[in-house]
Amino acid sequence: MTLFIQNDATGAGAGNLNPDDARISLSIISNLDTGLGQLPFVGNRQEVTYVRTLEGIPPTRLDDLVNTNFNPDYGSGPQTVPIVLVAVLENFTLNDGRSILTIGGTALPPQGSGLAGADLNNTNDCLVIYDTTLNNGNGYCVARDGTGGTLDLEISNPMLLYHELSHASRVVTNSLLALSNICDPSSPEENAAIVDENDIRTQIANTNGETPVLRDPGIHCGGDCGGSTITCCIIASVASGSPLSPEVAAFRSMRDGLLRKSEIGFAFFQSLHHDYYGFSPQVSKLMAQHPALRPLVLEGFVRPLVSILHLIELYALGDGSAKTLGEQFIADHIDRESGAMRLNMICLAHDVLNGDDAELTDVQRELARLLYPALESEHLKWSLVEPFQIYQSALHTYLNGCATEQIGKQMYEAICSWAGRMPLDDVWASLAISELQGELEILENLLLHTPETRASFRDRLQKKFDDVTAVEIALRNKESKFGGNE
Amino acid sequence: MTKSQQKPHAEEPPGMRGSIESMNEIDDGTELTIRLHNPLDRAIHYISDVRAMIFDTHTRRLRVQLSEQGLEMPPGGIAMKPRFRQIDPRSKAETKVRLPKTIMKLSNVPSPTGDILFEEHAITEADEIVLEIGWADTPYYGDPRKKSLDTSPISSWEQQSLRITFTPHSKLEN
Numbered sequence: 006m007t008l009f010i011q012n013d014a015t016g017a018g019a020g021n022l023n024p025d026d027a028r029i030s031l032s033i034i035s036n037l038d039t040g041l042g043q044l045p046f047v048g049n050r051q052e053v054t055y056v057r058t059l060e061g062i063p064p065t066r067l068d069d070l071v072n073t074n075f076n077p078d079y080g081s082g083p084q085t086v087p088i089v090l091v092a093v094l095e096n097f098t099l100n101d102g103r104s105i106l107t108i109g110g111t112a113l114p115p116q117g118s119g120l121a122g123a124d125l126n127n128t129n130d131c132l133v134i135y136d137t138t139l140n141n142g143n144g145y146c147v148a149r150d151g152t153g154g155t156l157d158l159e160i161s162n163p164m165l166l167y168h169e170l171s172h173a174s175r176v177v178t179n180s181l182l183a184l185s186n187i188c189d190p191s192s193p194e195e196n197a198a199i200v201d202e203n204d205i206r207t208q209i210a211n212t213n214g215e216t217p218v219l220r221d222p223g224i225h226c227g228g229d230c231g232g233s234t235i236t237c238c239i240i241a242s243v244a245s246g247s248p249l250s251p252e253v254a255a256f257r258s259m260r261d262g263l264l265r266k267s268e269i270g271f272a273f274f275q276s277l278h279h280d281y282y283g284f285s286p287q288v289s290k291l292m293a294q295h296p297a298l299r300p301l302v303l304e305g306f307v308r309p310l311v312s313i314l315h316l317i318e319l320y321a322l323g324d325g326s327a328k329t330l331g332e333q334f335i336a337d338h339i340d341r342e343s344g345a346m347r348l349n350m351i352c353l354a355h356d357v358l359n360g361d362d363a364e365l366t367d368v369q370r371e372l373a374r375l376l377y378p379a380l381e382s383e384h385l386k387w388s389l390v391e392p393f394q395i396y397q398s399a400l401h402t403y404l405n406g407c408a409t410e411q412i413g414k415q416m417y418e419a420i421c422s423w424a425g426r427m428p429l430d431d432v433w434a435s436l437a438i439s440e441l442q443g444e445l446e447i448l449e450n451l452l453l454h455t456p457e458t459r460a461s462f463r464d465r466l467q468k469k470f471d472d473v474t475a476v477e478i479a480l481r482n483k484e485s486k487f488g489g490n491e
Numbered sequence: 492m493t494k495s496q497q498k499p500h501a502e503e504p505p506g507m508r509g510s511i512e513s514m515n516e517i518d519d520g521t522e523l524t525i526r527l528h529n530p531l532d533r534a535i536h537y538i539s540d541v542r543a544m545i546f547d548t549h550t551r552r553l554r555v556q557l558s559e560q561g562l563e564m565p566p567g568g569i570a571m572k573p574r575f576r577q578i579d580p581r582s583k584a585e586t587k588v589r590l591p592k593t594i595m596k597l598s599n600v601p602s603p604t605g606d607i608l609f610e611e612h613a614i615t616e617a618d619e620i621v622l623e624i625g626w627a628d629t630p631y632y633g634d635p636r637k638k639s640l641d642t643s644p645i646s647s648w649e650q651q652s653l654r655i656t657f658t659p660h661s662k663l664e665n
Contacts, residue, residue: 014595015602017611021595049606089607096591100599101563102543102556108567116601122565127601127608134597135568145569165568172566181566186643188570189633198566226633227569239630271634278629286534286579 007177008053008071009130011091015049024051026137026162027092033163034063034170036208041067050089062204063167070170075177079118084129086115086177090166091134095141099125099134109145109227110135110165112172120176121184131176133169137162144230148221150203153254154189156228158220164205171201191225199225239282241311243289244303252303255311269444272432273384280382287375295368302372304347305354310389312337313396320420321451330420331413334399345404351397358390383428391426395419424452425461433466434473441479506650507535507578507626511657512585514620520591521614523555525622525655527586529578537626537653538645539576539586544594546612553617555590558625558652559645573645575631588622590614620657625649 010028014021028043031053035041040056055071057064076083097105105111113132114120126132139145139162149158160168172194175181182194191199199222210217238256245252292298319325319333338344357365358380360373379385399416427448436444453459463480470476508528515522529535543556556562557573564570578584591614598608627650634644 011607014609014611015606016598017595017609021593021609021611048604091607093595096593096595098544098594098596099563099565100597101561102545102554102596103562104541104543106540107542107562107571107573108565108569109571110568111565112567113565122563125563125565125597127597127599129605130607132597132607140571145571147569160569168568169566176566184564184566186564187633188572194566195570198568225570227571229571229574274632275629278632282536282629283533286577290579 007073007075007087009050009087009089010043010053011049011089012046012051013049021094021096023092023094023137024090025092027090027166030092030163030166031067031090033209034067034167034205035059036061036064036212038064061208063208066170066174066201066204070174077118077177077179079115079120079179081117084115087130088170088173088177089128089130089132091132092137092166093134095136095138097134097136100127101125105134105136106140109140109160110169112169112176114176114181118176118179120179120181131173133166133173135162135165135169140229145227146230147227148189148224150219150221152221154221154224154226156226157230158218159230160202160220160227161209163209164202167205168198168202171198188226189224191223195225196222239285239289240292240302241307243292244299244307252307252311255315267444267447268432268436268440269430269448272430273388273428276428276430277384277388280378280385283382284375284378288372291368291371291375298368298372301350301353301357301369304350305357306393309347309351309354309393309396309400313392313399316396316416317392317420320417320454325454327413327417328410329413330416331409331411334403334412334416335409338400338403341404344400348397348400348404351393351400354393355397358393387423387426387428391423395423421455421458424454425458425465427452427462429466429469433476434470436475438475438478438482441475442482445479445483506531506628507537507624507653509622509624509653509655511620511622511655514657514659517589520589523588523590523620523622523657525586525588527578527584527624527653529580529582529584531628532580533628534580535578535626535628536575536630537578537624538573538649539588540574541588541590542573544590546594546596546610546617548610548612551616551618552621553612553614553619554621554623555588556623556625557588558623558649559643560623560625560649560652562643562646564643573631577630615659617659620659622653622655622657624653624655626651626653 010024011022012024013019032041036059038059040058042054044052044054053071055068057068075086077086093105095106111134113126114123115129115131116123116126145160146156147158147160148154148156182197183192184194185192199220203219206219207217238253241253241256316330323329357369357373358376379390399412402412402415449459453462467480510526512524512526538557541555542559543562545554594612596610598610600608602608627648631648
């Protein structure tokens with residue numbers, strides 16, 4: 006027999022565990038099956054028994070766990086591995102000090118098994134430890150499926166326990182999947198446990214006559230319920246009034262979905278964040294003190310930037326042609342009147358950005374002073390100021406009545422030229438040849454569309470890193486691939 | 492209220508400064524009031540929730556980590572993101588850290604009978620409290636690169652760790 010409930014914390018005194026919660030949660034997992042029971046205490050443990058009378062995925066899985074003798078071979082011969090449920094309170098820590106509140110629960114493989122987490126366990130059991138206080142009353146909120154990562158779905162104790170039992174089922178069969186330290190995307194092991202967790206969510210919802218709301222298996226991150234842990238783009242968040250606004254979502258999606266996945270992109274954003282967060286909290290504070298600034302920042306900076314970055318995304322990932330860019334720009338600006346209003350706001354924003362203070366109010370002048378670093382930073386200039394100017398120019402051309410083709414051609418040429426001026430971070434010098442070639446390939450496919458832009462970019466790269474062998478070889482390989490003449 | 496003394500750490504790196512102003516007993520534990528100072532021209536972002544607590548029975552030193560340094564991530568229910576707070580440039584701020592009355596941990600000592608052993612330590616047993624706060628001058632963003640799978644993105648984010656060593660006043664009196 007395999008499944009036990011730990012009743013008392015040996016060495017720590019009574020009242021430090023909550024075994025009643027384990028009994029209740031198991032009962033809910035069994036769908037209140039009357040076949041679930043416990044034997045009398047033996048020492049500090051109570052063995053769980055189960056003569057299943059109900060169908061359903063969670064009862065069946067529980068049946069397997071209770072009524073199978075697990076004898077995995079972790080490399081030194083088969084060994085019996087019982088599963089012990091340890092229902093803890095908010096003051097519990099693992100033996101490296103990690104608070105249970107940082108993970109909600111865990112399934113620790115037996116010592117010596119070599120599996121992830123085994124060195125936190127000094128017993129031969131698989132320990133299923135879970136917090137019964139729901140994050141000390143703050144709740145655990147996880148990603149609701151279909152929302153792209155909104156952490157607003159609560160997890161209850163039976164769900165948490167069932168999630169950990171899913172891990173335990175693979176620990177005791179020596180089939181634990183790969184784990185990683187990042188929560189989005191979740192590792193294969195966490196993905197599998199969340200898929201299982203959704204079975205108990207479905208069962209509980211069905212029992213209550215509700216529509217099941219599922220957790221996103223691709224995201225293992227969580228946060229306190231009622232408190233947003235989403236961070237992105239502070240100025241856009243304050244200007245648009247919410248960290249969940251479409252503008253912020255657009256920035257976040259571009260940043261995490263596309264740009265930061267490569268080494269070069271990641272390093273670029275490290276520098277960009279450094280420069281951006283040198284002044285943006287002060288801008289946000291100023292907006293909070295003077296709400297009248299928000300429309301200027303939103304309409305004059307944030308929305309134009311979202312628009313141009315979408316067009317750049319189309320340039321990078323779509324067919325990227327001048328025709329497509331022109332057509333998309335027109336489609337985004339069907340209402341000429343609101344386009345004209347936006348241009349007025351952009352012109353004011355432009356004055357602020359350039360510190361052209363003839364007509365500015367005191368608060369706008371203060372904003373100008375805070376934004377000044379954006380003009381000094383190579384990364385901010387390239388990623389925010391220059392795209393902003395491309396957009397302003399295109400909007401001006403459009404409102405002057407120019408044809409779609411002309412707007413598209415103007416934007417295409419401006420974006421090509423802009424792309425070739427991408428700042429070169431030191432990370433280029435730290436990459437191996439194969440990595441450099443991969444990064445160049447990505448960059449050329451996404452941004453450097455014309456032979457002239459590619460040549461100019463490689464030239465800059467060569468000049469900046471003329472004493473770095475890997476850069477030299479990667480560029481030489483590129484040249485030989487294209488015969489030095491694209 | 493127990494007024495306490497803060498010992499600055501000799502090798503404290505430049506950046507965020509802090510001291511523990513008081514340590515008060517509350518209903519369900521102990522509350523530390525921490526004064527933080529950002530002398531930089533940039534905002535500082537720091538972890539504001541307790542990620543780990545380690546009580547050393549030999550030295551009776553309690554280490555409270557608002558930091559992910561050195562922590563393993565076992566298979567678990569939820570990867571709870573830390574709570575982050577921010578201090579404006581050249582500003583002072585106050586934050587509170589709540590600790591439970593006792594810490595209950597899995598023992599490092601193996602049980603001869605094969606049973607699970609636990610240890611319990613009262614916060615008031617500590618002769619010294621060392622508070623470590625991970626911070627950076629940019630906010631935390633997850634690292635979506637594939638090669639980052641093996642390293643904790645939060646501990647990689649932490650540029651520095653502010654270390655405040657603190658002796659509870661009641662212990663000094665004793």
